[in-house]
Amino acid sequence: MTNLPGIVITGASGRMGQMLINTVLASDKCKLVGAVERVGHDWIGQDVGLAMGGASNGITVTDDALEAFSKAQAVIDFTAPAATVAFSALAAQAGCVHVIGTTGMSDEDITKLGDAANHCTIVRAGNMSLGVNLLTKLTKMVAQALDADFDVEVVESHHNRKVDAPSGTALMLGEAAAEGRGVKLSEVTDSGRDGITGARKRGDIGFSAIRGGDVVGEHDVMFLGDGERIVLRHVASDRSLFAKGAVKAALWGQTQKPGEYDMMDVLGL
Numbered sequence: 412m413t414n415l416p417g418i419v420i421t422g423a424s425g426r427m428g429q430m431l432i433n434t435v436l437a438s439d440k441c442k443l444v445g446a447v448e449r450v451g452h453d454w455i456g457q458d459v460g461l462a463m464g465g466a467s468n469g470i471t472v473t474d475d476a477l478e479a480f481s482k483a484q485a486v487i488d489f490t491a492p493a494a495t496v497a498f499s500a501l502a503a504q505a506g507c508v509h510v511i512g513t514t515g516m517s518d519e520d521i522t523k524l525g526d527a528a529n530h531c532t533i534v535r536a537g538n539m540s541l542g543v544n545l546l547t548k549l550t551k552m553v554a555q556a557l558d559a560d561f562d563v564e565v566v567e568s569h570h571n572r573k574v575d576a577p578s579g580t581a582l583m584l585g586e587a588a589a590e591g592r593g594v595k596l597s598e599v600t601d602s603g604r605d606g607i608t609g610a611r612k613r614g615d616i617g618f619s620a621i622r623g624g625d626v627v628g629e630h631d632v633m634f635l636g637d638g639e640r641i642v643l644r645h646v647a648s649d650r651s652l653f654a655k656g657a658v659k660a661a662l663w664g665q666t667q668k669p670g671e672y673d674m675m676d677v678l679g680l
């Protein structure tokens with residue numbers, strides 16, 4: 412037990428934070444060594460097991476991320492863009508693998524992660540599930556096989572607490588479709604249609620976001636032609652699949668050189 416890689420979970424009280432803590436505690440391949448929350452959060456100073464409504468596990472929630480990271484081999488981080496950028500610099504300082512599930516990152520944020528990746532291993536993906544990563548690969552293949560006679564639309568649904576759109580997964584799928592077509596996504600993106608938008612432009616990749624209830628995450632990639640359509644779909648019904656993927660990434664990262672990786676690398680897809 413003592414030689415197992417130690418993992419810190421940031422955003423410990425969040426939907427994914429709590430799922431990750433339970434996943435690490437249930438694993439026989441790693442151990443929980445820290446739980447981080449934002450400054451001023453009610454959970455700071457409490458035993459994280461008790462704060463989650465379960466049994467005590469001896470890990471006290473802290474807002475001192477660097478101190479927590481310095482005792483760990485990996486940090487799993489599903490929080491918010493500004494927090495993730497700050498954590499990447501601290502993970503680099505502490506020499507930990509940084510697994511990032513946070514979505515809604517700007518280009519500027521991603522550039523800063525690149526600086527940290529000169530000193531530590533970063534694994535980042537908009538979706539950590541095997542199914543979505545396979546769907547990403549299939550999307551690229553279908554886009555390669557079809558020409559712009561087929562309009563590509565990515566439609567995603569999520570719970571009513573989600574703050575970013577399109578989802579990280581939708582953007583991954585859009586990138587894959589653009590790559591398959593040999594175009595840059597930023598030049599063909601069409602999202603947030605409203606009002607007199609004009610007819611659809613040939614070659615565009617469209618995005619639509621539905622928000623409501625407790626939907627964990629659903630993604631359709633539609634290839635719409637004249638008289639036929641192909642729909643590739645992934646439905647997540649349980650957040651544990653994202654957490655299991657993130658733990659797999661943290662363990663895989665232990666043997667990698669500093670740099671930026673994604674779940675395709677982890678899963679060998």
Ligand SMILES: NC(=O)C1=CN([C@@H]2O[C@H](COP(=O)(O)OP(=O)(O)OC[C@H]3O[C@@H](n4cnc5c(N)ncnc54)[C@H](O)[C@@H]3O)[C@@H](O)[C@H]2O)C=CC1
Nearest residue numbers: 422425426427448449489490494512513514537538539653
């Ligand atoms: N890549 C993937 O497979 C998945 C990614 N996500 C992404 O993960 C992120 C979190 O999602 P949820 O857990 O649903 O959100 P949430 O709102 O339930 O949790 C976020 C947590 O981060 C904490 N936090 C914010 N700033 C912090 C800071 N500076 N220091 C420490 N903690 C901080 C908050 O207090 C909160 O507990 C989102 O960006 C979401 O899109 C969610 C599910 C799967």
Ligand SMILES: O=C(O)C1=N[C@H](C(=O)O)C[C@H](O)C1
Nearest residue numbers: 514537538573578579580628
């Ligand atoms: O916020 C969520 O919940 C999710 N976010 C990720 C995304 O933005 O794609 C992954 C998953 O769909 C759940």
